[in-house]
Amino acid sequence: MNRNLKIALVIVIAVTTFSCNSVKLSNAWSSDDFKASISKKILVIARSDDNDVRDQYENMLVSKLKSQNVNAFSANQLFPDIKEKKNLSEEEKSTILKQFANAGIENIVLLALKDTEVTYVNDASPNSDPMVYNKGRYGISFVDYYNVHSIEYLSKVVTRNDYENLNKPEENPSYYTYILEAVVYDITLNKSEQLVGAYEVEATEPKSAEHILHNFTKIISKQFKK
16 A cells, blocks of 8 residues: 555544544533522623624524523623723723623623644644633633633634645644633622633534534533523
């Protein structure tokens, strides 16, 4: 068998292997306060610098939550003027929280792209960091997380073809895994107790951005079943 054919077969096997059940819940955590928070007024915020992507994620999750009789609303509808911004000032944080409180918002679900992993088939299994619930990237309150400036954004760039120009060695084929997260905060609680849920979803070799959108929001909405 010639070398090019061998490489092609390895790629096909890798993609086939990792495409099965390509979007799945990989990590989940919730506090004792999570179940009680489900009955509260929930605001869904998708972190994206692309308004179309933001609208799609927020509206689809809200639609699924409402079908489960969850009192959910999208940030793009209730607060269209709130834009992504790095390093919010204390005054800006206070203003946002006041807007939410005036609208009766009690619970917030933040959706974001946590990471994109490229795994080479010939490498050892990739390392994965354990989820951190109380500190680090999630913070302990809504404004802690929302002010994290290292966060990645939900995007339309999600398929292998989007990365055609990456410098990958031909003899070491790879597959892509997108790690999305939904982090839940109950802003009626004390700041140190606001983080009530964190869920990670892995999408490996997804068919399209729409494939991730539909499956991610479906998985997250299931966590809110009463």
